[in-house]
Amino acid sequence: MSLFYSHLVEFDEVIVSLSDLKLSESQKNHLSQLYDSQLHLSVLDLVLSQLSKEDAQDFLDKLKKNAQDKKLLDFLSNKVEDIEDQIKLAGIKLRTELMQDIKKARNNG
Amino acid sequence: MLFQSKNPQYEYLRKRWLGKHQNLSLEMAQKHGDLVRRVGLGSLGGLMLLTTPGMSLTQAHSTQGTQSITSLEDRGKFVANALNKYLPDEVRPLTSSEETQIAQVLNENFNLKTSPSLEGVRLKRSYGLIGGEQHLYRYPGDTLFKHAESASDWAMYGGSGIAPGLGAWGYFAPSEAAFSKEDGEKERWYIAVQTFLAPGFAENVSQYRDFFKYRKMLVVNPKTGQAVVTDIADAGPSEWTGKHLGGSPEVMQFLGLASGPRKGAVLYFFIDDPKNQVPLGPINALNPNQRQIKI
Numbered sequence: 519m520s521l522f523y524s525h526l527v528e529f530d531e532v533i534v535s536l537s538d539l540k541l542s543e544s545q546k547n548h549l550s551q552l553y554d555s556q557l558h559l560s561v562l563d564l565v566l567s568q569l570s571k572e573d574a575q576d577f578l579d580k581l582k583k584n585a586q587d588k589k590l591l592d593f594l595s596n597k598v599e600d601i602e603d604q605i606k607l608a609g610i611k612l613r614t615e616l617m618q619d620i621k622k623a624r625n626n627g
Numbered sequence: 628m629l630f631q632s633k634n635p636q637y638e639y640l641r642k643r644w645l646g647k648h649q650n651l652s653l654e655m656a657q658k659h660g661d662l663v664r665r666v667g668l669g670s671l672g673g674l675m676l677l678t679t680p681g682m683s684l685t686q687a688h689s690t691q692g693t694q695s696i697t698s699l700e701d702r703g704k705f706v707a708n709a710l711n712k713y714l715p716d717e718v719r720p721l722t723s724s725e726e727t728q729i730a731q732v733l734n735e736n737f738n739l740k741t742s743p744s745l746e747g748v749r750l751k752r753s754y755g756l757i758g759g760e761q762h763l764y765r766y767p768g769d770t771l772f773k774h775a776e777s778a779s780d781w782a783m784y785g786g787s788g789i790a791p792g793l794g795a796w797g798y799f800a801p802s803e804a805a806f807s808k809e810d811g812e813k814e815r816w817y818i819a820v821q822t823f824l825a826p827g828f829a830e831n832v833s834q835y836r837d838f839f840k841y842r843k844m845l846v847v848n849p850k851t852g853q854a855v856v857t858d859i860a861d862a863g864p865s866e867w868t869g870k871h872l873g874g875s876p877e878v879m880q881f882l883g884l885a886s887g888p889r890k891g892a893v894l895y896f897f898i899d900d901p902k903n904q905v906p907l908g909p910i911n912a913l914n915p916n917q918r919q920i921k922i
Contacts, residue, residue: 559651563655566662623636
């Protein structure tokens with residue numbers, strides 16, 4: 519599923535690394551969902567922390583209606599400086615953390 | 628006895644990532660819980676369910692009402708029971724009267740206008756075996772990887788691969804720059820049907836080709852009531868396969884036919900949608916108390 523920030527976040531490295539582990543399809547699915555979910559929580563936290571209460575409420579209303587709507591990003595860009603770069607950075611930070619976990623998991627196996 | 632995975636790599640990551648996920652959820656609840664509740668979602672959990680990838684957005688569309696049949700599974704069963712009254716035991720072409728009765732069940736339960744024929748055109752059958760298809764190239768230079776929009780998307784659908792040839796109508800867009808969200812949805816929810824077996828096809832090739840191009844069809848798994856609004860983007864499968872239509876990896880997933888042999892019996896009826904108002908993708912049956920006939 520495409521979300522309003524999906525195009526800003528690269529997940530190739532995590533996917534390729536998960537594919538290299540000895541995982542069943544359902545295990546790979548589960549871990550991928552956990553990755554997406556953590557990313558989603560990180561992005562929401564980042565966004566909500568920088569909006570005024572009124573804007574945050576407005577944003578959540580819009581998100582509730584359609585989480586895929588790219589106009590959400592336009593809305594945020596008008597309210598928060600460099601929000602696209604911040605989301606990109608949040609994605610990179612999470613990816614770096616999870617890649618370290620995958621590396622450790624590989625050594626465990 | 629507990630059934631435990633003995634895969635140490637998986638167990639390690641599962642514990643680590645579940646822990647991180649819980650911490651993030653807790654942090655969100657502490658920092659923004661009030662706000663989320665005020666928006667009317669009831670709880671932070673509600674927001675997560677609505678907006679977390681992997682959680683079906685379609686579930687959210689059907690959470691209104693507190694009538695007796697509320698769970699999606701129960702609604703699916705309700706549809707399946709209603710269909711079973713008219714479906715034959717074997718997977719064969721339906722009679723005209725069976726098609727009429729089944730179309731009525733579908734219209735009532737999904738609030739759509741469906742029929743086995745539209746504008747005088749019909750397929751050879753409306754009840755047949757669907758098989759899993761691969762992804763299709765959407766524009767020149769497209770790759771399988773570009774089809775995935777999230778990690779779970781890739782994990783779920785990436786393994787299906789991409790067909791070596793183009794769909795029956797070529798690329799969905801002439802270039803990546805011209806590729807739109809709507810084009811993406813057309814590929815995501817596509818089916819391949821045996822257009823070449825449609826009565827009258829040989830005499831009206833060009834007219835039929837235009838009619839079938841991205842034509843919407845409701846595909847329903849009659850065993851479970853799971854349903855998807857799809858569009859025709861390819862012709863096939865060949866008769867010798869024993870299958871009568873094919874579904875994209877996503878279509879098969881939401882019909883409940885993505886595992887095992889990736890094959891099963893489905894109903895497929897045209898949707899009359901001249902104003903293009905019916906969105907492609909999974910559709911839930913209405914709560915029985917909300918049903919209305921739209922004919």
